[in-house]
Amino acid sequence: MPELALPPEATSLAGAVAQSVRDGVAAGELVPEQTYSVYQLAGLLGVSRSPVREGLLRLAEAGLVEIIRNRGFRVLPPRAHDVEEIIGIRLALEPPAARLAAEQATDEQHATIRSALATMAAAAGRGDDAAFWPADRALHDLLLRASGKPRTAAIVEQLRTTTALLGPPTTASGRSLAEIHAEHEPVVTAVLARDGAAAEDAMRAHLEATRELLMANAR
Structure with a gap:
C-alpha cells in the first residue's frame, strides 16, 4: 500500500488531496502502471470520497492523471x-516577464524577490529539498507577478504542476540544490539592478538548462 499524507498548508481539502497525489508520485509511492481506487485513496488520506473525486478531477484537467x-x-x-x-x-512567457520585473516592479516587490532568493539559498545550504522547491516556485511566481502578469503566473504554476510529476530536477543528472540556486542568482541580480536585458537572458538560460534535465529524465 502506498504511504500518503495530506499536506498541512493546502487551502482546501480537494487541493490537499491533489497535492498528496503529486507528492506520492514524486516519492515513488504512486506509479503509472497501477490503477488506484477512489476508496483506497480516501482511506489512505482519512477523508471522504467527495474531496478525493474533486482533487482527482483537478489533476485530470491538468493532464496528470487518467480517471478510469x-x-x-x-x-x-x-x-x-x-x-x-x-x-x-x-520560455515564451518568463524571460520577457523577468525583463518587465526588472524595469517596472516597485522597490517593495524587489525586496520580496530578494527575500525569496535568500530563502532558496538557506534551504540549499541545509540540503533541505522540502523547503527549497516551494521557495523556487515562489520566486518564479513573484517575478511573474512583479511584471504585472498574474494570469501568466497562474498558467506557469499549472505547467510546473505537470512537470513536477517527473520529480525534482536534481534527479535528472545530479544537479544540486546549490547549482539550481546559482542559476537563479543572475536573474535576481539583474532584476534588482533594473537591467531588463540581463534579467531576460538569465531567465532564458535557467529555463533552457532545466529543459535539458527534465527531458533527459522523461526519456
Whole structure:
C-alpha cells in the first residue's frame, strides 16, 4: 500500500488531496502502471470520497492523471515531447516577464524577490529539498507577478504542476540544490539592478538548462 499524507498548508481539502497525489508520485509511492481506487485513496488520506473525486478531477484537467470509470485513476507522467512543449511555453512567457520585473516592479516587490532568493539559498545550504522547491516556485511566481502578469503566473504554476510529476530536477543528472540556486542568482541580480536585458537572458538560460534535465529524465 502506498504511504500518503495530506499536506498541512493546502487551502482546501480537494487541493490537499491533489497535492498528496503529486507528492506520492514524486516519492515513488504512486506509479503509472497501477490503477488506484477512489476508496483506497480516501482511506489512505482519512477523508471522504467527495474531496478525493474533486482533487482527482483537478489533476485530470491538468493532464496528470487518467480517471478510469468505475475503477479509479492512473498516474500519467509527462513524456519528453510534453516537457519540451511545456518548457517552450515557459520560455515564451518568463524571460520577457523577468525583463518587465526588472524595469517596472516597485522597490517593495524587489525586496520580496530578494527575500525569496535568500530563502532558496538557506534551504540549499541545509540540503533541505522540502523547503527549497516551494521557495523556487515562489520566486518564479513573484517575478511573474512583479511584471504585472498574474494570469501568466497562474498558467506557469499549472505547467510546473505537470512537470513536477517527473520529480525534482536534481534527479535528472545530479544537479544540486546549490547549482539550481546559482542559476537563479543572475536573474535576481539583474532584476534588482533594473537591467531588463540581463534579467531576460538569465531567465532564458535557467529555463533552457532545466529543459535539458527534465527531458533527459522523461526519456
